[in-house]
Amino acid sequence: MKNLKLLLCCFIAILMFSYISSAIQAESNLPQRIISLKPALTRELYLLGVEDRLVANTIYCSQPPEAQKKEKVATVTKVNLEKVMILRPDLVLASSLTNSEQVEKLKNLGIRVTTFSTARSFSQICDQFLELGRIVGKEKEAERILSQSRKKMNSITGRGKNLPKPKVFVQVGAKPLFAVTNDSFVNDFIKFAGGINIASGAKTGLYSREKVLEQNPDVIIIVTMGIVGEEEKEIWRKYKTLNAAKNNRIYIVDSYKVCSPTPVSFVEVLEEIVGLIHVKDE
Amino acid sequence: MNRKLISWLGWIFLLSGVLSVVGAFSLSVGSAGIPFKKIIPLILGGRGTTEYSILFDIRLPRIILGLAVGSALSIAGVILQGMFRNPLVEPYTLGISGGAALGVCLNIVLRLNRIGGILSIPASGFLGAVVVILAVYSLSARKGILKIQGLLLTGVMISFISSSLIMLIMAISRAEDLHGIIFWIMGSLEEPNLALIKVVVLISILGLFISYLFATELNALALGEEEALHLGINTEKTKRLLFILASLLTGCAVSVAGVIGFVGLVVPHFMRMFVGGDHRILLITSALSGGAFLILCDTLARTIIAPLELPVGVITGIIGGAIFVYFLSKKQVVLGSKQ
Amino acid sequence: MLEVKDLVCGYDSKFILSQINFRIKRGGFWGIIGPNGSGKTTLLKAMTKILKLRKGKVLFEGKDILRFGFREFAKKVAFVSQSSEMGYNMTIKEFVLLGRIPYRRQFQFLESKHDEEIAERAMILTDTIRFKNRLIGELSGGERQLAVVARALAQEPRLLLLDEPTAHLDITHQIRILDLIRRLNRQKGLTVIVVLHDLNLASEYCDRLILLNNGLIHKVGAPQEVLTYQIIEDVYNTTVVVEKNPISSKPYILVVSEEEKANV
Numbered sequence: 001m002k003n004l005k006l007l008l009c010c011f012i013a014i015l016m017f018s019y020i021s022s023a024i025q026a027e028s029n030l031p032q033r034i035i036s037l038k039p040a041l042t043r044e045l046y047l048l049g050v051e052d053r054l055v056a057n058t059i060y061c062s063q064p065p066e067a068q069k070k071e072k073v074a075t076v077t078k079v080n081l082e083k084v085m086i087l088r089p090d091l092v093l094a095s096s097l098t099n100s101e102q103v104e105k106l107k108n109l110g111i112r113v114t115t116f117s118t119a120r121s122f123s124q125i126c127d128q129f130l131e132l133g134r135i136v137g138k139e140k141e142a143e144r145i146l147s148q149s150r151k152k153m154n155s156i157t158g159r160g161k162n163l164p165k166p167k168v169f170v171q172v173g174a175k176p177l178f179a180v181t182n183d184s185f186v187n188d189f190i191k192f193a194g195g196i197n198i199a200s201g202a203k204t205g206l207y208s209r210e211k212v213l214e215q216n217p218d219v220i221i222i223v224t225m226g227i228v229g230e231e232e233k234e235i236w237r238k239y240k241t242l243n244a245a246k247n248n249r250i251y252i253v254d255s256y257k258v259c260s261p262t263p264v265s266f267v268e269v270l271e272e273i274v275g276l277i278h279v280k281d282e
Numbered sequence: 283m284n285r286k287l288i289s290w291l292g293w294i295f296l297l298s299g300v301l302s303v304v305g306a307f308s309l310s311v312g313s314a315g316i317p318f319k320k321i322i323p324l325i326l327g328g329r330g331t332t333e334y335s336i337l338f339d340i341r342l343p344r345i346i347l348g349l350a351v352g353s354a355l356s357i358a359g360v361i362l363q364g365m366f367r368n369p370l371v372e373p374y375t376l377g378i379s380g381g382a383a384l385g386v387c388l389n390i391v392l393r394l395n396r397i398g399g400i401l402s403i404p405a406s407g408f409l410g411a412v413v414v415i416l417a418v419y420s421l422s423a424r425k426g427i428l429k430i431q432g433l434l435l436t437g438v439m440i441s442f443i444s445s446s447l448i449m450l451i452m453a454i455s456r457a458e459d460l461h462g463i464i465f466w467i468m469g470s471l472e473e474p475n476l477a478l479i480k481v482v483v484l485i486s487i488l489g490l491f492i493s494y495l496f497a498t499e500l501n502a503l504a505l506g507e508e509e510a511l512h513l514g515i516n517t518e519k520t521k522r523l524l525f526i527l528a529s530l531l532t533g534c535a536v537s538v539a540g541v542i543g544f545v546g547l548v549v550p551h552f553m554r555m556f557v558g559g560d561h562r563i564l565l566i567t568s569a570l571s572g573g574a575f576l577i578l579c580d581t582l583a584r585t586i587i588a589p590l591e592l593p594v595g596v597i598t599g600i601i602g603g604a605i606f607v608y609f610l611s612k613k614q615v616v617l618g619s620k621q
Numbered sequence: 622m623l624e625v626k627d628l629v630c631g632y633d634s635k636f637i638l639s640q641i642n643f644r645i646k647r648g649g650f651w652g653i654i655g656p657n658g659s660g661k662t663t664l665l666k667a668m669t670k671i672l673k674l675r676k677g678k679v680l681f682e683g684k685d686i687l688r689f690g691f692r693e694f695a696k697k698v699a700f701v702s703q704s705s706e707m708g709y710n711m712t713i714k715e716f717v718l719l720g721r722i723p724y725r726r727q728f729q730f731l732e733s734k735h736d737e738e739i740a741e742r743a744m745i746l747t748d749t750i751r752f753k754n755r756l757i758g759e760l761s762g763g764e765r766q767l768a769v770v771a772r773a774l775a776q777e778p779r780l781l782l783l784d785e786p787t788a789h790l791d792i793t794h795q796i797r798i799l800d801l802i803r804r805l806n807r808q809k810g811l812t813v814i815v816v817l818h819d820l821n822l823a824s825e826y827c828d829r830l831i832l833l834n835n836g837l838i839h840k841v842g843a844p845q846e847v848l849t850y851q852i853i854e855d856v857y858n859t860t861v862v863v864e865k866n867p868i869s870s871k872p873y874i875l876v877v878s879e880e881e882k883a884n885v
Contacts, residue, residue, distance in 0.1 A: 072589055075590060078590075080584075080588065080589040081472070082312045082313045082314040082341075083313050083314060083588075085336050085340065086315070086332060086333070086336065097458050097461055099465065100400070100462075101400065101403075101472065101473065101474050102472065102474075105472065109335060109339055109340075118458070176454075205456070206454055
């Protein structure tokens with residue numbers, strides 16, 4: 001009996017030992033020097049709490065403010081290969097905008113590159129976030145953050161459920177006029193906020209002003225950087241027959257907020273949009 | 283005669299030296315911040331280190347491609363300026379770069395690189411170039427006679443048409459594609475595929491050798507087509523072959539490196555100021571100095587505002603133009619003056 | 622040596638030359654004359670491989686010139702244009718050496734010693750040897766024309782064609798060039814065909830003349846036969862007096878101005 005107990009203890013000890021050692025091994029297999037070539041991914045790394053493993057990012061990674069201080073090795077599209085190499089990363093996170101030839105070159109040089117394509121819906125944003133969590137060994141943290149965001153989202157969408165669905169036009173580009181179709185995650189903002197995106201069924205984002213006037217949205221949201229937004233707002237205001245113009249419901253949203261989404265930031269922006277498209281009845 | 287040959291060999295020797303110095307300089311300089319003192323020990327014994335990889339996997343391929351593209355464009359420039367007897371002609375005047383850019387544009391927008399892999403972009407560029415070459419040639423050749431003026435006009439027209447089509451495609455494409463198109467067009471010597479670089483090098487060298495078979499013909503053509511005919515040159519055959527040679531060199535260069543302007547225009551002129559218009563010396567000296575020039579410009583492009591990189595075509599334009607204007611004001615340039 | 626048969630030249634519906642027939646013996650010194658637009662230059666060029674004929678044949682030493690290769694032909698026939706382009710800035714020696722192109726071998730890039738000797742000889746004959754190292758752009762019109770002749774001679778041709786070589790030249794150079802060509806014709810047996818607008822020069826230097834009018838041959842023969850006051854009036858529509866040159870006994874045309882006509 002005593003021998004059996006001893007054997008069992010040994011067995012359990014061996015099991016635990018191998019489990020711990022493989023956990024340690026797995027931990028040391030996790031990327032320790034990460035370079036992010038996509039602002040959204042930079043933000044997500046900070047969310048997951050692994051920012052000390054981030055060694056460099058792009059010059060446009062300005063969120064959160066601490067990210068500005070990291071070493072800069074790229075623009076959104078072009079990478080400085082020499083700088084990347086000299087930093088000896090064990091993981092480079094690329095976007096679909098990153099120059100594919102450079103991605104190829106990095107792989108040829110023996111560097112691990114994972115590409116995250118542009119998310120086209122909120123669920124894709126969540127999936128990518130989870131994937132990132134898995135890669136850096138923070139799967140649990142990712143799941144936790146996701147479930148929090150989902151909970152918050154449900155409460156927001158719940159609020160808008162019984163309200164009338166206003167017709168919304170979301171403009172993301174000027175000259176040429178570019179709308180948001182259901183091919184983009186921005187469409188989900190409108191969907192979850194309880195509005196109808198008049199351009200959601202369009203084949204391409206190229207839109208004509210005439211079509212917008214014809215569809216007569218109640219709200220126009222302009223997502224764009226700088227003065228262009230103001231100019232566009234002025235142009236829309238001149239159309240007296242446009243509902244959005246009549247009721248002065250043309251809003252400008254900062255593209256920095258919208259364009260590099262994390263699950264958390266998505267929900268924050270969603271809240272703002274709900275406020276914009278639903279008017280509190282007098 | 284002996285004196286002439288010695289002076290020619292002297293120039294070739296000098297320019298080879300300049301090329302080597304520029305190459306060494308380019309190898310030692312970059313945004314990785316490797317100190318100059320470390321370069322030689324690195325080359326000799328640094329195999330396997332990251333710094334070694336930076337020198338030989340990142341910088342060296344760019345230097346080699348720069349040499350190949352620079353010389354290809356310069357040779358094409360010499361040939362075309364000799365054929366057209368027009369100092370404003372450069373490899374892109376024939377519309378070849380427009381065709382290549384259009385080919386790449388369509389590839390990116392139609393997502394063809396999913397099918398073809400990483401080689402599909404240069405392939406579609408080359409295909410676009412070939413289509414333009416055939417179009418320009420068939421539009422300008424009447425009854426077996428290749429009219430020089432016709433070539434020029436057709437080329438310019440096709441350039442315009444290609445640009446308009448490219449702008450059209452850019453206007454209706456998504457942001458991701460747009461970036462890809464613009465950066466390709468602006469020109470870059472970064473090429474991941476070493477086999478492709480070898481192909482360009484091979485074609486440049488071949489191009490140089492073949493152009494020498496026509497050096498005397500080019501000299502005779504400088505007197506005018508009729509005079510050249512009287513001197514026993516088969517001008518029709520010569521024009522045809524020279525056109526194909528220059529087009530292939532240009533098409534190859536453009537499809538791999540994008541549109542890098544000014545090199546094919548300025549380098550031949552510049553060399554003419556120093557070595558004269560005899561094509562037997564002009565071809566090799568333009569090839570050598572064109573390569574050195576492009577390597578130098580690329581080095582500046584990737585270091586001036588590091589970590590950002592300027593498109594190499596911007597540097598070739600500014601520096602090429604400035605140097606050229608300076609020397610033009612000092613020396614007289616004589617090219618094919620008519621009585 | 623040269624035979625032209627039923628030659629017709631032109632484009633679209635326009636005929637520049639038609640019904641041209643003549644034969645030139647080796648060693649001849651022929652001149653082609655006629656009013657402006659009569660087709661003189663075209664006729665000269667028709668005897669080279671430059672022009673495509675609509676009809677007819679040109680036979681050189683019995684062989685149709687179309688059957689000659691370009692190089693082969695250039696070794697036998699040289700052409701001196703009226704105004705030659707200067708090409709890139711080269712020395713006179715390099716300019717003359719271009720005449721050796723037809724003799725260049727397949728992979729030969731540099732001129733051989735033999736080429737240099739021939740070029741030297743050509744420059745000596747044309748008295749341009751003193752400009753050997755000067756740039757072509759530095760020479761006067763007359764000197765340049767002599768250099769062009771030197772280049773043609775470097776081709777070692779059997780037939781020399783010249784298109785108005787004396788146009789734009791002063792009288793010194795006119796005579797120099799024509800004297801040179803006649804000397805080559807008499808001493809070396811070089812066959813010459815020269816287009817001239819100056820009838821007196823044509824009369825003085827040429828053994829036989831072809832007078833063209835509106836693309837047709839009006840008269841072929843020795844100067845005495847061709848340059849009569851009646852023929853000149855028919856072709857040139859102008860009244861002249863034809864005298865005998867007191868020194869050479871060749872026809873000499875005297876111009877009669879409007880004023881003088883009034884006085885008669």
